[in-house]
Amino acid sequence: MSNEKNLNRLNQELETLPPLVHEYVQAKSIVPYSLVTLYEYAKEFRRFFEWLVAESVVQVEISYISISDLEKLKKEDMDLYKSYLMSSPRQGTTQDGGLRSHVTIQRAITALRSLFHYLANQTEDNKGKPYLSQNVMLKIDNVKTGRTLQDRSRAIEKKILIGSESVAFLEYINHDYEATLTSHQAVHAFRRNKERDLAIIALFLGTGIRLSELVNMKISDLDIHNMEATVIRKGGFRDTTMISSMFMDHITTYYHAREKLYQPDQREKSLFLTTYKQEAKRIDQSTVEKLVSKYSASFKTKMTPHKLRHTVGTQLYKNTNSLLTVSHQLGQTGTSATSLYTHIVDKEKRDAINDLWQN
Known part of the structure; x- marks a missing residue:
């Protein structure tokens, strides 16, 4: 897929996402992350924010989710989201109804880990402090594949x-x-x-x-x-x-x-x-x-x-x-x-x- 198409798909995802994600994408575009990676990450952010709204973890629309909303998240919230990814059926794919693969779930965790790391370590407010005072994703383990290295x-x-x-x-x-x-x-x-x-x-x-x-x-x-x-x-x-x-x-x-x-x-x-x-x-x-x-x-x-x-x-x-x-x-x-x-x-x-x- 051409860079132009990937950029268009990324911009479509960003239309519904809050400013904090826009800032993250801008920063990672300079690094640079590939457009494919940023697009895949943006989809994971949207999925996560939709879950936060659906479960009433936050009380605002997706585009208004703020740093203070993320600051309030606890390990229990992230574990519940991880459980949701592991147990809920896929939608919008050619294999609707099936469970997500370990690779897909791990990609979601990796994307969120990257976002939270950026907000907690690579940002600076008007007082010179990072946006997030704590990174809840540090407490979340990777997904075990259920397969040995030998396999x-x-x-x-x-x-x-x-x-x-x-x-x-x-x-x-x-x-x-x-x-x-x-x-x-x-x-x-x-x-x-x-x-x-x-x-x-x-x-x-x-x-x-x-x-x-x-x-x-x-x-x-x-x-x-x-x-x-x-x-x-x-x-x-x-x-x-x-x-x-x-x-x-x-x-x-x-x-x-x-x-x-x-x-x-x-x-x-x-x-x-x-x-x-x-x-x-x-x-x-x-x-x-x-x-x-x-x-x-x-x-x-x-x-x-x-x-x-x-x-x-x-x-x-x-x-x-x-x-x-x-x-x-x-x-x-x-x-x-x-x-x-x-x-x-x-x-x-x-x-x-x-x-x-x-x-």
């Missing part, structure tokens, strides 16, 4: 590239994918963007960066000589990540061909481009998601950019046995998220199990 890792293992498959994937796109196309139009489109698409896949597999980090890169953020990429991580901080030499050829090829391929205006500094109405523009997230999906589905199984990130995390852990190294490469502030990779069964473990009872 989650086994599910992920089937949907990522293992070992040499990453290199084979790029070779497949480069040499074999075109033969699967059945129309001249598809072949033409593939050839036109082939160098770019290979570079995108190579950069994902060579760094493990996030989708938003890739599409927001400028041409100046790519350091070919030192094999490094500068990205804006979650939270808005700049970080320089190393690129595996294994994938530099495709990235370098596109880097030198970018201007000839897309003939961008000198003011267009985005690294990855697409042509829209005969004009070079920054590629959007949905386009990248689609190209990763079509190539991976043809090669092995349909994947997302996030699965390519899991691929890098898994392979890096197998090679280093260091969660700290993985967390640094992936731009994570701790190792808890990367502990998943310790449970992914690699070839050595599988061979050991297979040979366990051999004489």
